[in-house]
Amino acid sequence: MKLILTQQVAGLGGPGDVIEVKDGYGRNYLVPRQFAIQWTKGAEKQIAVIKKARAAREIATLEQAKEIADSLKGLKVAVKAQAGKSGRLFGAVTAGDIAEAVKAAGGPDIDKRRIEIGNPIKTTGSHQVTVRLHPEVAGTVNLNVA
Known part of the structure; x- marks a missing residue:
């Protein structure tokens, strides 16, 4: 087909x-x-x-992707979500939430489809998320869920 x-x-x-x-x-x-x-x-x-x-x-060049990956490393990204007393969220943090939080923290505008979340983020605390910027370049975002 x-x-x-x-x-x-x-x-x-x-x-x-x-x-x-x-x-x-x-x-x-x-x-x-x-x-x-x-x-x-x-x-x-x-x-x-x-x-x-x-x-x-699309991110045009490999150099541009590396620059964006470097800018994501030092970025402090925080997402606020509603949680219970034990720290478990009433839902999950989505790729769209992360993209908005990166932009709000002063980072580059990232397409939510490029954000790779390994396991669903359903607890408060610190998490790492991978952003596939280019076929050869992946950046990481340190995310703090409060």
């Missing part, structure tokens, strides 16, 4: 990439979750639009 990706999918590619996958994977996972659209000659025209939007969000 030939598909056009609309979002970043680990192991497959990024928005605008034309991929070939097994029928069941495409039909049952990628298309229903709107990670991809069916490839047609008409849909191929949308690739240019998707790639243009991707280029606007």
